[in-house]
Amino acid sequence: MSADVIVVGGGLAGSTLSAVLARQGRSVLMIERETKFKDRVRGESMLPWGVAAARRLNVFDDLVVAGAHRVPFFNTYAMGTMTEHRPLPETTPTSDGCLHMYHPDLQETLVATAVKAGAQCIGINNRDLRTFTVDRELAIRLRPSIPADRIVVAESGIRNGADVARLRDAGVDAILVGETLMRAHDPAAVLRGLLAG
Numbered sequence: 628m629s630a631d632v633i634v635v636g637g638g639l640a641g642s643t644l645s646a647v648l649a650r651q652g653r654s655v656l657m658i659e660r661e662t663k664f665k666d667r668v669r670g671e672s673m674l675p676w677g678v679a680a681a682r683r684l685n686v687f688d689d690l691v692v693a694g695a696h697r698v699p700f701f702n703t704y705a706m707g708t709m710t711e712h713r714p715l716p717e718t719t720p721t722s723d724g725c726l727h728m729y730h731p732d733l734q735e736t737l738v739a740t741a742v743k744a745g746a747q748c749i750g751i752n753n754r755d756l757r758t759f760t761v762d763r764e765l766a767i768r769l770r771p772s773i774p775a776d777r778i779v780v781a782e783s784g785i786r787n788g789a790d791v792a793r794l795r796d797a798g799v800d801a802i803l804v805g806e807t808l809m810r811a812h813d814p815a816a817v818l819r820g821l822l823a824g
Contacts, residue, residue: 630656630747637750642737643684649745650685657746658780658803659738672698672727679721686740687726693736695728747778750803754783763790767797787817788824795824 632648634641637659645657673681673695681687691697703711715724728736742749751766761784773779781794782803791802804821811817 630654632656633658634746637738637741638734639737642734642741642746643681643686645741645746646686646737646744647684649741655741655746656748656778657738657741658748658750671730671733672725674725675715675719675721675723678723678726681726682721682723686737689736689740690726690728690733693728693732695726695733698725698727700724742774742777747776748780749773749777750780750782751799752782753785766794766799770798785821788820788822791821791824 631653632645632655634645634648634655634657637645637657641657641659645655649655678687681690699715701711701713701715702709703713716722751769753763753765754761763784766779766781770779775798778800779798780801780803781799783806785791785794785802785804786807794802802821807821808814808817
């Protein structure tokens, strides 16, 4: 597998960049470690200049169809009393309001947009980043739900050649190994064992 561009991270910027480049005919490999996006305090309120950028990058309609809420005004309050009402479409250079969307839904929408545009890779992290527990079967269970033409990378919890062989037999295309090599007394021997799988 070769790619013109490798994008590490399928968040807001990574997914949008992957979609734009794929639409331009580039071969894009996008790697994302999370299988389910967590709620974070970012992305929920897209200000008018961000909405204008979403329009230019051709992802605005996908966000609206997926449930983003258009907000046409910005109110300022002091001590419970409104002190300013600003109608955004009439007071912004691009005539855009804000766009509000639950962060995980926004990320999932942009990843789906990138895949639809032709981005080629999906990363499955076997480690739950909230509890740090590892489910070594996760990538194997999820592989059938991913289009066959996508490159699938299994990440975390890969210990030996037997794990590699099981992932390969399940249709996983690549692996990301970190902790196993970092904790090894002889990383070269561990790597040889992984490659033997």
